[in-house]
Amino acid sequence: MSRPSRVRVDLLNISLDGYAAGTTITLDHPIGGAELLFAHFDGRFIGGVHSADAPITADRTATSIWGQGVGVEIMGRGKFGPQTGPWSDDEWRGWWEDEPPFQTPVIVLTHHPRESIDFANGTTFHFVDASPHEAIAQARELAGDADIRIGGGPSTVRSFLDADLIDFMHLTVEPIVLGEGVSLWEGLGGIESRFDVEVIATRSGLVHQFWNRLGRSGE
Amino acid sequence: MSRPSRVRVDLLNISLDGYAAGTTITLDHPIGGAELLFAHFDGRFIGGVHSADAPITADRTATSIWGQGVGVEIMGRGKFGPQTGPWSDDEWRGWWEDEPPFQTPVIVLTHHPRESIDFANGTTFHFVDASPHEAIAQARELAGDADIRIGGGPSTVRSFLDADLIDFMHLTVEPIVLGEGVSLWEGLGGIESRFDVEVIATRSGLVHQFWNRLGRSGE
Numbered sequence: 535m536s537r538p539s540r541v542r543v544d545l546l547n548i549s550l551d552g553y554a555a556g557t558t559i560t561l562d563h564p565i566g567g568a569e570l571l572f573a574h575f576d577g578r579f580i581g582g583v584h585s586a587d588a589p590i591t592a593d594r595t596a597t598s599i600w601g602q603g604v605g606v607e608i609m610g611r612g613k614f615g616p617q618t619g620p621w622s623d624d625e626w627r628g629w630w631e632d633e634p635p636f637q638t639p640v641i642v643l644t645h646h647p648r649e650s651i652d653f654a655n656g657t658t659f660h661f662v663d664a665s666p667h668e669a670i671a672q673a674r675e676l677a678g679d680a681d682i683r684i685g686g687g688p689s690t691v692r693s694f695l696d697a698d699l700i701d702f703m704h705l706t707v708e709p710i711v712l713g714e715g716v717s718l719w720e721g722l723g724g725i726e727s728r729f730d731v732e733v734i735a736t737r738s739g740l741v742h743q744f745w746n747r748l749g750r751s752g753e
Numbered sequence: 754m755s756r757p758s759r760v761r762v763d764l765l766n767i768s769l770d771g772y773a774a775g776t777t778i779t780l781d782h783p784i785g786g787a788e789l790l791f792a793h794f795d796g797r798f799i800g801g802v803h804s805a806d807a808p809i810t811a812d813r814t815a816t817s818i819w820g821q822g823v824g825v826e827i828m829g830r831g832k833f834g835p836q837t838g839p840w841s842d843d844e845w846r847g848w849w850e851d852e853p854p855f856q857t858p859v860i861v862l863t864h865h866p867r868e869s870i871d872f873a874n875g876t877t878f879h880f881v882d883a884s885p886h887e888a889i890a891q892a893r894e895l896a897g898d899a900d901i902r903i904g905g906g907p908s909t910v911r912s913f914l915d916a917d918l919i920d921f922m923h924l925t926v927e928p929i930v931l932g933e934g935v936s937l938w939e940g941l942g943g944i945e946s947r948f949d950v951e952v953i954a955t956r957s958g959l960v961h962q963f964w965n966r967l968g969r970s971g972e
Contacts, residue, residue: 540806582801584822584900587759590921592953595818601805602817628770682775698971734811734953746808 538680540750541670544600544689545580545705546718547571550707553715554688560615564629567578570710574738580635592736599704606673607636610690611644614659620646622633626711627651628659639676641669643690666697688718695722703729758967759888759900762910762922763819764799765937766790769926772934773907778835783848789929793957799854811955818923824899825892826855829864829909833878839865846870847878855904858895860888862909884914907935914941922948922964 548554549571551707556566565571574593578586611618615626626633634657642661651659662672673682678752684694694700705718720727729745736742767773768790774784780947784790793812799819807813830837834845846924849855853876861880870878892901903913913919924937937943951963 542820555873571942581816582821589949589969590818590923590959590963591965592815592951592963595963596811597812598821599802599809599817602801730808732811732956734955736953742811744809744811744814746810750808 538672538674539605539677539679540701541684541694541699542604542681543684543686543700544604545575545597545704546686546688546691547575547706547708548718549687549710549712549715551711551713552595552717552719554686554691554718555612555716556712559612562618565742566615566715568711568712568715571708573708577635581641583733584651591738592695592734593706593738593740593742595744596704596706596736601683604683605677605679607638607640607683607685608641608643608669608673608694609685609691610687611642614642614644614686621648624648625725634659638680638724640685641673642675643669644717666694666699670694670699680742688716692718692720692722695725695733700745701747701750703743705743705745707741707743709739709741757893758817758824758896758898759920760903760918761823762903762905762919762924762964763823764794764909764923764925765905765907766794766925767907767937768929768931768934770930770932771936772931773905773937774831774935775931776833780835783835787923787931787934789824789931790927792927793925793926793959798852798909802879810957811953812925812957812959812961815923815925815955815961820902820967822856822900823902824896825858825860826904827843827860827888827909827913828900828904828946829880829906829966830861831859831906832901832904832909835865840867846872851939853878855898859904860895862888862902873921881940885913885918889913889918911941914944914954917947920966920969922962924962924964926960928958938964 556568557750559566579594579597583590614628634653637656639658640725642659645659645663647661684691729747732744734742774788778785795813798813798816802809802817833847856875858877861878863880864882866880866882903910948964951960
């Protein structure tokens with residue numbers, strides 16, 4: 535590849551009113567009470583349709599692109615855990631027990647850096663205080679030619695969109711109205727003009743949106 | 754997996770009148786003059802969206818499932834070459850020069866068996882005179898737990914559909930009328946009753962159909 539690797543958002547679920555997470559993340563509510571956003575998510579199909587012996591639907595086909603060719607994830611601190619402020623519990627190793635699904639290096643953005651955490655399955659969490667541009671530069675060093683995934687939550691994705699750093703984004707719009715939560719779109723009025731946005735609807739009621747940044751590729 | 758591997762048709766292009774190839778295959782016309790069927794095909798995306806640095810569209814996302822988890826292909830003789838009857842030219846090694854895109858064993862169905870042909874990229878063509886059931890049995894031995902792809906042409910796919918051997922089929926309906934050709938559907942009236950058929954349309958004008966055999970899975 536002659537260009538830098540892509541910066542992608544793979545499979546971000548949002549509500550009709552634009553929320554991609556609930557307001558307050560707790561141990562019992564990792565999505566801040568907005569678990570309805572994952573009503574159609576089938577994690578067995580991330581990475582490919584061969585991963586599960588079940589009917590291959592349009593939703594699962596779209597889900598399957600998650601992670602293909604991705605060499606590193608950048609996530610906000612809230613995706614890693616419910617804590618805020620200085621770390622008081624160094625035992626916390628994320629929500630995923632021994633099998634974080636990332637299997638790549640992961641940069642966790644936080645104002646409170648701490649020691650990296652290694653998992654046997656190839657996931658390593660690095661805790662970094664960095665701007666979006668700085669985080670991308672660090673991610674490129676970790677990912678080489680592979681793509682960089684911005685893994686959420688919504689305020690993290692929003693900050694990378696605001697900095698014009700996202701090349702591709704796959705959104706799934708759930709047919710639900712949350713009424714409150716963390717918005718993906720707040721402060722981003724008109725952002726669609728920077729992208730080619732393609733939309734398909736599936737029979738589950740989901741709308742899949744494929745956002746490709748204009749000007750990146752001549753095809 | 755407790756069940757046998759799936760038998761799949763990945764990305765078969767058909768016209769509005771149901772043709773998936775032209776009538777007569779020649780050296781100059783490998784699709785029998787029906788090359789319009791491939792107007793939207795982007796081979797760079799087979800196997801995954803990471804294979805090409807170009808916008809990830811809905812069509813390309815659907816294309817990307819081609820080959821994922823497939824361990825063997827079964828094809829009709831017409832897909833391998835334009836010859837008919839006894840082989841007169843043993844130099845013919847298929848349309849693809851040194852890089853057949855299969856990278857697995859391939860069973861070529863023919864009434865005229867000949868020596869197998871090996872390629873350095875993992876593709877091996879075996880020439881076999883077999884019924885659909887016999888071909889599947891041989892393919893299972895070659896593929897192990899991996900899926901079996903029925904690669905076409907349309908009369909080959911039709912014979913496996915008729916024998917009720919297809920578990921999954923991804924069709925793309927091109928918005929064209931060919932008027933003549935080899936039909937996918939001839940003699941298969943009512944076959945949709947054996948499948949769950951999901952349909953999505955994309956802005957290119959393609960209609961993607963996902964056919965999943967009823968009764969295979971508990972989903």
